[in-house]
Amino acid sequence: MMTNMLTLTARCPYCQETFRTALQADTPVVCGHCQKELQPRCPDWLLKESGEANSAAEPAPVRCLACPSTELFVRKDFPQQLGVAIVATGFLGSSIAWYFHQIIASYAILFVTAGIDVVLYLLMGNVLECYRCHAQYRGLSSLEGHEGFNLETHERYRQQAARLQEAQAPATKSAPSAPAASTISESTPS
Ligand SMILES: [Zn+2]
Ligand SMILES: [Zn+2]
Numbered sequence: 001m002m003t004n005m006l007t008l009t010a011r012c013p014y015c016q017e018t019f020r021t022a023l024q025a026d027t028p029v030v031c032g033h034c035q036k037e038l039q040p041r042c043p044d045w046l047l048k049e050s051g052e053a054n055s056a057a058e059p060a061p062v063r064c065l066a067c068p069s070t071e072l073f074v075r076k077d078f079p080q081q082l083g084v085a086i087v088a089t090g091f092l093g094s095s096i097a098w099y100f101h102q103i104i105a106s107y108a109i110l111f112v113t114a115g116i117d118v119v120l121y122l123l124m125g126n127v128l129e130c131y132r133c134h135a136q137y138r139g140l141s142s143l144e145g146h147e148g149f150n151l152e153t154h155e156r157y158r159q160q161a162a163r164l165q166e167a168q169a170p171a172t173k174s175a176p177s178a179p180a181a182s183t184i185s186e187s188t189p190s
Contacts (some may be wrong), residue, residue: 010066010135012036024139029065036067069132071157073149077127077138078120086117131157 006023010070015034017176023029063070092112097106128137131153 006137006139008065008135008137010038010130011064013038013133023065047186058142064130064133064135065137067130067133069130069157071131071153072128072146073131073153074126074128074143074146075149076121076124078124082120084118086120088112089113132161 006024006031008018009018010125011018012031012033014036016030017031017033019032021029021032030036031038064072074101075107090110091107093113095104097103125138126140128140136137136162
């Protein structure tokens with residue numbers, strides 16, 4: 001069975017930089033910027049899922065590596081800019097063909113680019129994302145037991161982050177830094 005490389009993209013809780021690292025069994029997760037080790041070091045649930053068949057039906061305990069959150073959601077690992085770019089290219093090409101009275105070509109270009117979009121979407125793997133810190137886990141072989149995006153949960157975490165930021169505001173007044181709610185990727189499934 002092919003095992004994809006498991007990677008984590010997260011914002012380091014120590015230095016606040018965004019880093020990407022491979023996750024391996026019995027290997028501590030280390031931030032590439034400040035070299036600090038994240039807790040906990042060895043995620044049982046990740047190993048379980050990336051290993052061979054997950055025979056036990058019970059859902060593995062889930063906890064984000066970059067923050068204490070236990071709520072994660074699954075979404076398609078599809079860069080929205082790419083999707084938009086393909087559609088825009090198709091539209092442009094189609095318009096040019098239309099201008100030159102190449103009606104069939106005009107439709108064909110639209111059809112083909114739309115098809116590429118669909119195929120790409122289907123080929124793209126899933127990514128597991130943390131609601132709280134937006135850490136992203138790629139390369140999991142099984143996402144069983146994880147649910148898709150939930151707007152309510154997302155909103156709850158968003159408000160929590162806003163409150164936390166408010167509470168911390170006086171303490172961090174001297175050093176205006178990025179907002180508490182990290183924004184590795186604001187893209188949410190539509
Ligand atoms: Zn760091
Ligand atoms: Zn997290």
